[in-house]
Amino acid sequence: MKIIGTGSALPTLSVTNNQLATFLDTSDEWITERTGIKARRLLSTESLYDIAETAAKKAIEASGLSPEQIDFLICSNVANRHVTPGISCIMQNRIGIKCAGLDINVACAGFVNAMMLADSMIKAGNARYIMILCAEEPSKYCNWHERDCSILFADGAGAVIVGPGDSFKDVQLTMISNRDVLYYERPLESTPFEKEHEHGQPLVMKGRELFRQAVSESSKDIMKLLSRQGLTPSDIDYYLIHQANKRIVDGIRSLLKEPEEKFPTNIEYYGNTSSASIPILLDEMLAQGRIHDGDKIVMSAFGAGFVSAACLLEW
16 A cells, blocks of 8 residues: 555644633743644634545545545544534545545544555455545544643644555554543433433543653554564654654654654644644645655554554655
8 A cells, every 4th residue: 555645734723822821821831841832723714524625635636536536435533513424424525525434533543543444455455545534623622721631732634545555564553441541521412211411521631641651652663563674763764753742752752762853743833633643744744845755654643542553654
């Protein structure tokens, strides 16, 4: 499998740390020091489906394919307005494709998991060209009266088209059941039979524990991946790490003992866009001409669950 087209889209509204400080007990310095974030994109006049459509159509255009040539659609999404139908059903018509699809929710690790699924489908002969569409609005899970989560999360969409090839080399997936470190509960309708109605819970995050687990598990995933391929960290040209927190990226880099230029970031201006963060970063790097034929790229992500995932590509 190889990536043949990418696209991304972000909300037009950019909210700075200083703007948050007008209603939260925080400051630009406090947020920047702890997260590396200076601003984030948030949905206001657009919907999640609007930016997902834009990202998907950009990826199709970049691939040189027509919508009719897409054989399958995999959508990664944690939560949106619709519990049902799935976002893949909603987006099918807006993108203009006719194929089947499915939704996955592997939190912020959704893109790497979707890459694994797409590779498996292509190798099995079940599809030739697959769209992976990551569309996320985690700003809608946060309590905007509390700073811990609301300063981090943002909205965005990233898409790739993959097809036959040998670029996708290996993948490492990990899951450790630890619900309490990061979770968001949506309220469901009550019934006359339940003993106690369960109300919703805005996003809960245990920051220190999450930091330690993200750095540790991501580093382990990467080293397992490289070991299987007979590679060392220095053999990799770029590490595309989920843009959750600049300090997490720096922590992973420190354990791998690799230079900062191998770890590109855009969290400074976009915030944490969940599973969309890696395809958005990839799309930007390709547009900037920073990725070249033969480059070895590791993608690594982690999120609620606790789940983590890493994959290796040779461009």
